[in-house]
Amino acid sequence: MANIRKRGPGQWQAQVRKRGYPTQTKTFGSEQDALDWATVIEAEMIRRVFVSRSEAEATLIRDLLQRYESEVLPTKRGRASDRSRLKTLNHAFGTFRLASLTSAQIARFRDQRLQVVGPQTVVHELNLLNRVLRAATMDWGIALPTALPTSLVRKPKKPRGRDRRVTEEEIQRILAATESTELRAVVTIAVETAMRRNEITSLAWEHVDLKRKIAHLPKTKTDTPRKVPLSSAAMAALQSLQARSEGPVFTMRAESMSQAFERSCEPHRANVANVRFHDLRHEATSRLFERGLSVMEVAAITGHKTLEMLKRYTHLRAEDLVKKLG
Incomplete structure (x- = not known):
């Protein structure tokens, strides 16, 4: 039951009591506002849809x-x-x-x-x-x-994802343009495994099994650990480094890794335009499909959770598909 009473000059207190609900009390500047509020609260209690607004207010x-x-x-x-x-x-x-x-x-x-x-x-x-x-x-x-x-609220449409393919010839120019053995290994592993930048920088020797050709990633962007198979090229890249029993594989941090990659792409070096380090993950994902792996096999390697996101990272060339059609 609603009760409206004057509490002082310009103050009206509304109180609603109903069995099964905590008493609701609120003060307003006019009697009509207090009455309107009490009517709404009481109606919600009668319809059993009342939720207390006091803490939210x-x-x-x-x-x-x-x-x-x-x-x-x-x-x-x-x-x-x-x-x-x-x-x-x-x-x-x-x-x-x-x-x-x-x-x-x-x-x-x-x-x-x-x-x-x-x-x-x-x-x-x-x-x-x-x-x-x-x-x-x-x-x-x-x-x-x-x-x-x-x-x-309607969310804005996401921009179209990048579809830049990095050719093998461009990759070889980038590898030749850098004097860093570590960056050469990083680029090769990125293209061969589709690992994210942070996954590469956090890679530790204790999680690399050179005999079984597997790299274990205990921490990933999706918080789901995964094991990544290592191709012959990825193995050769790792073996070019000074392997240890434990500790980080690479000394580069994520940001410095991208900066070093971009420097290698500059006109006076590899002269590779409009390419970012993350494009290597797109390229790697596309290559896995071109090698004949299934959707589930590729997702197991790349760590993509949804088919939609996997599609954003896959850019198959029409000319390659023509060859399959015969």
């Missing part, structure tokens, strides 16, 4: 972002990138209360960000906001009376 988005950063982010691999995204979200929504956050506000944020950054960046930011809100409702017990507002 008292919680700032800024507090949720800070809690996510301190409790959840340390367990994530992409914490450096996500920490920067949290700052962006805090600037946009930090002063909002959780209960007041709407899909329309998030959509405006999306549209404004698209004027500054690319669609993929905005998708990452929206996904992070969704994870924060899910943590608040599922793990921290802060109830929302409606669906997550992020679930009602």
Whole structure:
């Protein structure tokens, strides 16, 4: 039952009591606002769909972002990138209360960000906001009376993936252009195994079985360990280095690895244009299919979780398909 009473000049308190529900109390600036609120709350209780808004109304988005950063982010691999995204979200929504956050506000944020950054960046930011809100409702017990507002916002279309194939002739020019034995091994392993850059830099000798020709990756981007078979070329690249019983295979860090690769591609060196280190993973994936491996076999090597993502990394040449058709 709803009860409205005046608490002082310009203050009206609404209170709703119903068996089976905690008493709900809120103060308003007018009697009509108090009555409207009480009517809605009481109707929801009667229909058995009431969810208390008190904690959501008292919680700032800024507090949720800070809690996510301190409790959840340390367990994530992409914490450096996500920490920067949290700052962006805090600037946009930090002063909002959780209960007041709407899909329309998030959509405006999306549209404004698209004027500054690319669609993929905005998708990452929206996904992070969704994870924060899910943590608040599922793990921290802060109830929302409606669906997550992020679930009602259309995400921008991702840009078309790169389809740059790196030819064997270009790879040989890159290998010849560098004086670094380590970079030559890195490029060869990237093309032969489809390992990600961070997987290559974290490769340890204790996880490389030269007899069985297998490299074990205990930590990957998808948090799923996998074993990667090593081709003859990949084996030769590893054997060109000074093998040890343990420790990192490569001394290069991920960023310096990409920089060294790009320097080797410069016009006065290998003269290979419009190529990035990550293109080697695309090239390797395509080559695995061209060698006749099945979808499941390729996915087991590359670590792709979905067929859609595997397709984004596969660029088969029409001329090669013609040869198969006969």
